[in-house]
Amino acid sequence: MASNLKGPGIYLAQFAGDDAPFSSWDAITRWAGQLGFRGVQIPSWDARLFDLQRAAESRTYCDEIKGIAKANGVEVTELGTHLQGQLVAVHPAYDEAFDAFAPAAVRGNAAERQRWAVQQMLLSAKASRHLGLTSNVSFPGALAWPYLYPWPQRPAGLVDAAFDELAKRWRPIFDAFEDAGCHVCFELHPGEDLFDGATFEMFLERVGQHPRCCLNYDPSHFLLQQLDYLEFIDIYHERIKAFHVKDAEFRPTGRQGVYSGYQPWVQRAGRFRSLGDGQVDFGAIFSKMAQYGYDGWAVLEWECALKHPEAGAAEGAEFIKRHMIRVTEKSFDDFAGGHTDRAQIDRMLGLAGR
Template identity: 30%
Template structure:
């Protein structure tokens, strides 16, 4: 058998977990990667109550599902972001609206609790975002000095090292989904982020090829650059759709809008070469789940999720235990 195929519930958080679990099983999934919003995983409760976590696992087990990771992208984003406009208010408690440092304090505490929640759930990986205090300097105009960029990586280390101390204590690893708006969004910045935190083992990556492919970054090259830091894998696709009018930056057009220079696609319908990814994961002996993060604004999500699950199970295969001609020696 290949690796377990799971569904990341972030884009399904509007559906109560008791309803989503049987639906996911019907779509063909082996497990769920629980998002820490909606009612799927209440972090503070999970951090203090093993009973709550046991009930979550029993709910999944009742439908033939497992859990290998939980994810808290929303709180993680606020740890390093500037939190200086209304977008951050969507991710934090309502009473902290308009309070950048209050939101940051809440986010740090919440991410520490997410490590404890993961330990109580019996999983070893938390996926998420880090945020970035320097993403807005990407274009380097107005000019951004090297010191300003270096200070951003130092700030990331200052904010995340205490969080990672809790992850170490709980025996859990944090997997950053390398992604625009994060401290690491390509291979070069991923290396720099690792250097900033002294390559500590608690910090690695949730590999998601969709966020690399549209930037022109080779997903397989990313895997080969960090063979010991791939803590989790998202199966997600994207397609570049440049038409000579829009640009690769998205043109302020929302996902799914005709004319965007790129967009997410259902797994197997975009530009990602998943065959090469599976072969590389096999060579690196990755044994974790393949978790589908489904986003395709042009498709029905149940149909797309079902199709993506079947595609992933078909494209995945086990690593060989021999070279072909060695069979002649037996």
């Protein structure tokens, strides 16, 4: 049951900006290190911090990225490819909304945008290899999501066709990550075709149980769906290769429940919160992770409609530190034990002399 869980880490996507210290790789990693973080997850699309194309082509550039991070007391945990992964599969209803995730040259052209997204994922596989990373955190995209609720009735075969196509698009990406020695870890999330365990299994079957098709465990999305996020670890721990530490709360009323009535985040029954301000039982989660020997990073993904992000980051580093478990190498009752004596065992079981 050896566990070498690492942390605390922080996903930089919600913090990168045009103002210091969030506008450059050197400054933002120094900021993270000073807060007590030991790892940073890179939003691979944000050119203010990282050049994905260059990272895929140059080990020297990747060594420079790692060197700057190390000088500031942190290391790279994973590349985040949420925006690119999202664009691997987009239902036409979301074309215009998701165009903002893509460069101007491919906007308005769904086929070109999809090809660009796949190429980005292939680049991230090469970049991950150059950086020495073993996990990449992403979204799978969605074709079936508009048909989530079965009204009107779905035509027979619609969901199967959507998942078949999704698997077809991702299979060559997984193969590229196999060559890179890196897992693709999907964040199961509303808006994606993979949003819970059942949908993940439907997809996993279609990609032939591909060893690089894995999970980024984020309990906040499960709490808001009212899914048992602890049993999820029991079921899928072998596929969990990344971990977002994010809190949430669900407080249904007589007016709204899981769907939250189109309300803004502050007024939703289900909303994300800063670590420790929500309802997720992280003590139990970290215990489960230790039980199953999770040896990846515990990475803060900060999202909260109330608290200032810098306060959430500062509190989050300490929160994760408090919950990390150093796994024991011996049993608590070893003091009362003794050496193994087969003859004694036989006597105690009434088997002596037989």
